[in-house]
Amino acid sequence: MEKIEAIELAALKLLQQSPSEAKTVIDKEYPFHKIVSQGRNYSDKEKMEQFIRDGFIDRYSGQKLVNPGILKVLSNYMPETFPYHSHWKMEECHNAYWEFVPTVDHIYPVALGGADSMENWATTSMLHNSIKSNWTLEQLGWKLYDAGDYTRYDGLTRLFIKLVRSDEGLLKDTYIKRWYRLSVDFDKG
Structure with a gap:
């Protein structure tokens, strides 16, 4: 029996x-299966490893993504034109943060029993992760x-490193500093 048929039949029984x-x-044809979530646990280092492994490509759309630090550099220089919000409030933050900053997603959701392991991770934008x-x-x-x-497209990582090296005052920003250190540690160029 199809799921929709089970719902229809159950509704008819109620009627x-x-x-x-x-x-x-419902118990027979479309039962609820409670799953105990394993949780999510990865470090910024593991995130950067994943972004590099995926070549800064959104694995759900194929779109190019960028090193998280580069957008914050733009916000630092142009806070009104390219605003940043620490919690990415959509009405206060430039859309680029949602569209182009990579994040790690579980291909098969942890909430449905998926593993919290590298084999189940994919790089995606915050926008696609949210959807x-x-x-x-x-x-x-x-x-x-x-x-x-990553050797063909580095997510603008080398450009980000150059920007910070040209103005080390940017390192006063903890977000920029965190992604700069990770970028320098991982960049092979």
Whole structure:
């Protein structure tokens, strides 16, 4: 029986004043499976490793993403034109943070029993991570794009490093400093 048919049949049983039969239909045809979440636990270093491994490509859209620090540099120089908000409030933060800053997502959601391991991680934008939430790729009709090649596109990491080296005062910003250190540690160029 299809899931939608199970819902329809259960609703019809309720209409017939038969809640116990409705429950039986759901229990048999479309049961709820409670899953204990393993939680999410990765460091900034592991995030950067993932971004490099995926070549700063959004694995859900194929779009290029950027090193998190470079946008904050733009915000530092142009706070009114390119605003930043520490909690990324949409009405107070430039859309680029949502569209181009990479984040780590669990391909198969942890909330559905997916592993919190590198094999289940994918780089994606905050926008796509937010949309995907706890849904599977199949449920959304999405696919997993191939990883990029960091040697061909580095997410503007080298440009970010050059910008900070040209103005070390930027390192007073803890967000920039964190991503600068990670970038320098990982950049091979």
